[in-house]
Amino acid sequence: MSPRSPREISVLVPPGLAPLYPDDPSRIGPYLVLGRLGQGGTGTVYAAVDVSSPNVGERLVAVKTLTSPELEDPSTYPALTRRLRSLAGIDSARVVTPLVHDTDANPPWLAMPYTAGERLSHYVTKRGGLGSGKLIALAVGLAEGLSVLHARSVSHGALRPSEVMLGPDGPHIMDCAVAPSASRMRGHGATWLSPERYRGGAPSPAADVFAWGAVVAFAGTGRLPFGTGEADEIAERAADGSFDLADLAPGLRPMVGRALDPDPDRRPSLREVVGAVIAVWQAEHNADAQQPGREEISRILEREWHAIEPPARIPEVVRLEGHMAGKRPTRLLFAAGTAVLALALIGTGVWGVGRILPSPADDEPSAEAAADAAQEAQEEEEEETTIVVRLDPSEQEDPEEGPYVYTPVDRDDTPIRDQGAPTHEYWASEWDEAGEPGEAEIDPDAEVLCAKFCTAPDDVHIDDDFRGTLEITAEEFVDYLSWGPVMILEVTFDEESMEGDGPREIVQITEVFTD
Numbered sequence: 001m002s003p004r005s006p007r008e009i010s011v012l013v014p015p016g017l018a019p020l021y022p023d024d025p026s027r028i029g030p031y032l033v034l035g036r037l038g039q040g041g042t043g044t045v046y047a048a049v050d051v052s053s054p055n056v057g058e059r060l061v062a063v064k065t066l067t068s069p070e071l072e073d074p075s076t077y078p079a080l081t082r083r084l085r086s087l088a089g090i091d092s093a094r095v096v097t098p099l100v101h102d103t104d105a106n107p108p109w110l111a112m113p114y115t116a117g118e119r120l121s122h123y124v125t126k127r128g129g130l131g132s133g134k135l136i137a138l139a140v141g142l143a144e145g146l147s148v149l150h151a152r153s154v155s156h157g158a159l160r161p162s163e164v165m166l167g168p169d170g171p172h173i174m175d176c177a178v179a180p181s182a183s184r185m186r187g188h189g190a191t192w193l194s195p196e197r198y199r200g201g202a203p204s205p206a207a208d209v210f211a212w213g214a215v216v217a218f219a220g221t222g223r224l225p226f227g228t229g230e231a232d233e234i235a236e237r238a239a240d241g242s243f244d245l246a247d248l249a250p251g252l253r254p255m256v257g258r259a260l261d262p263d264p265d266r267r268p269s270l271r272e273v274v275g276a277v278i279a280v281w282q283a284e285h286n287a288d289a290q291q292p293g294r295e296e297i298s299r300i301l302e303r304e305w306h307a308i309e310p311p312a313r314i315p316e317v318v319r320l321e322g323h324m325a326g327k328r329p330t331r332l333l334f335a336a337g338t339a340v341l342a343l344a345l346i347g348t349g350v351w352g353v354g355r356i357l358p359s360p361a362d363d364e365p366s367a368e369a370a371a372d373a374a375q376e377a378q379e380e381e382e383e384e385t386t387i388v389v390r391l392d393p394s395e396q397e398d399p400e401e402g403p404y405v406y407t408p409v410d411r412d413d414t415p416i417r418d419q420g421a422p423t424h425e426y427w428a429s430e431w432d433e434a435g436e437p438g439e440a441e442i443d444p445d446a447e448v449l450c451a452k453f454c455t456a457p458d459d460v461h462i463d464d465d466f467r468g469t470l471e472i473t474a475e476e477f478v479d480y481l482s483w484g485p486v487m488i489l490e491v492t493f494d495e496e497s498m499e500g501d502g503p504r505e506i507v508q509i510t511e512v513f514t515d
């Protein structure tokens with residue numbers, strides 16, 4: 001390999017990093033923006049390069065532009081600046097804190113260390129509750145993280161499973177910059193909201209303790225401690241103290257139960273929580289009783305935290321001249337440190353990474369390929385009973401009664417995965433029309449699986465194919481149609497209904513989404 005020009009630097013990027021949207025910035029402060037890590041209720045998170053970092057492994061940072069509703073009024077910026085300064089002073093691996101921030105920028109932004117791992121919400125949804133040792137490590141790690149925040153007078157205000165990143169070295173509390181208002185938190189699910197927060201109260205240490213209890217209960221059992229249902233029903237159970245911890249590890253039950261006390265004054269302090277969880281671990285392992293503190297927490301994490309390995313990051317070379325010219329940074333993918341495999345496209349907003357140009361020989365179809373193509377064409381001609389469609393509520397004449405207008409759609413590339421949820425509108429725009437619109441009725445007994453739209457984000461259940469797995473009734477689905485956003489759905493028609501000219505009957509619906 002020729003010696004690298006001084007205008008190129010290497011950076012390790014996560015596999016499958018999502019491309020930038022056309023309007024995304026190419027630079028934020030001193031950072032070169034490479035791709036999207038995701039978008040949430042408080043802003044958009046980008047993978048970016050710190051070109052000044054001498055260490056290739058640390059060059060990747062996560063930069064978040066803050067666009068949350070809580071920051072619409074600029075008079076909130078001084079408080080944001082104070083909060084970010086307090087967070088910047090924190091020295092704990094359990095909390096993801098800002099490296100650099102700029103609250104004078106529009107929008108304000110902060111850069112954080114890139115934190116690899118899997119969100120607790122995904123982990124538990126996929127694999128069920130954590131085993132006893134890992135659960136104790138999670139419980140004590142989160143309690144330590146929260147107490148470090150509280151020591152700097154910062155209440156998290158939004159602790160929930162999707163804000164806990166499980167990394168190779170332990171859990172990390174994310175998204176500490178902006179504490180969402182109670183009304184916005186209700187949209188994330190009532191389970192993690194203490195009764196006083198649900199009623200509109202401000203974030204507080206006691207509310208964080210409640211959220212800790214709910215998160216640990218969920219992590220230990222794989223179920224929501226106050227059950228499922230409408231937000232108000234869950235909140236009512238929380239206010240009554242009717243939680244179900246029957247499947248939680250017995251040692252943790254008393255402390256989690258106290259944390260979920262509806263009365264904030266009766267909840268334990270984090271000091272008590274940490275002490276109690278450490279004592280449970282020491283008792284279960286006949287470990288010598290060391291003083292509860294950071295060292296003992298590290299010992300628990302070392303012993304109990306294992307088997308969470310994020311996918312290996314991929315070395316890439318970033319050419320600096322692209323960004324110097326105000327264009328998107330050029331990214332080149334290296335394989336085994338020797339050959340450049342992909343051409344990055346400069347300045348077009350199009351991602352070039354991972355694209356390999358076909359060789360001339362690839363243009364000549366083999367006999368086998370031609371036969372495959374013919375069979376595919378024949379199959380295409382036969383009418384499919386299961387297709388992917390776009391259902392846009394704004395196109396419906398009668399969203400309550402139907403029949404519903406659907407448009408068949410198609411998507412060439414693989415859905416973006418693990419990059420946070422895009423908006424429904426963006427997701428829908430990724431699909432091309434692939435046929436004439438048709439009309440369909442929805443069978444009242446249709447099976448409906450949804451990914452995201454009909455539920456709070458923390459109740460999202462997504463299967464390995466990134467479809468929905470949360471079951472709702474056809475009636476609930478139709479009700480949703482009257483006010484919901486555009487959706488991409490895999491639908492199955494009743495075969496007989498495909499024979500006549502009238503509307504087809506949909507007997508199965510699965511939302512196709514990503515998270």
Ligand SMILES: Nc1ncnc2c1ncn2[C@@H]1O[C@H](COP(=O)(O)OP(=O)(O)OP(=O)(O)O)[C@@H](O)[C@H]1O
Nearest residue numbers: 037038039040041042045062112114115175419420
């Ligand atoms: N420091 C980081 N390192 C790596 N990925 C990050 C980092 N911070 C955030 N992300 C990722 O960026 C995405 C968006 O995160 P963000 O916290 O803004 O939104 P969210 O948690 O999905 O939603 P909400 O803000 O509504 O809670 C998530 O996939 C998250 O895992």
